Amino acid sequence: MTLPPSLPTRRAIATAAARRHGAPDRRLLTTAEAAVIAGVTPGTIRQWRHRGYLVPTARHGRRYLYREDHVLQAERDRRTARTAKVRSPG
Template sequence: MELPMPHSLPNYDNPRHRLLTTKEAAAVAHVTPACIRQWVKRGYLTPTASYRRGKKVHLFLESHILKVERDRRVRQQQASKVTNHPPIDR
């Protein structure tokens, strides 16, 4: 008797399912590994999984990395915009 196949297996080519180490996450986001660690420390990013291999290794979903990087970029662009407001007539 053959067991039924699951309806859908995760597509690991899809960023929603791909797990990355801190170093790989940094490469995807075009930042340093220290920046990824700061994002975790500041609460912008949460590891999906962790394990010990001499030292603690965090794993992140690629889709989460891309979202945090995009949000960071948008915030930087908004902060760098200089708005010229017309003078207020009183």
């Protein structure tokens, strides 16, 4: 019996992307690319933008572009906020 290959982690994907395309503070991502890096849906990225958790760095036509390091920070902040909410008494 063989085990299925493990899927890469978000951090591994982000690290590989940074190696290919430059440093995360310089790489711009579309909404779909940001969703893949953060491990969420494109709809979640749009919600984060509307709620102010993630601010687009630029626009290209109708597309919003986000810095990779901002996407990863927003994802960490959301995960931390969710964990704190679950652990708080009340």
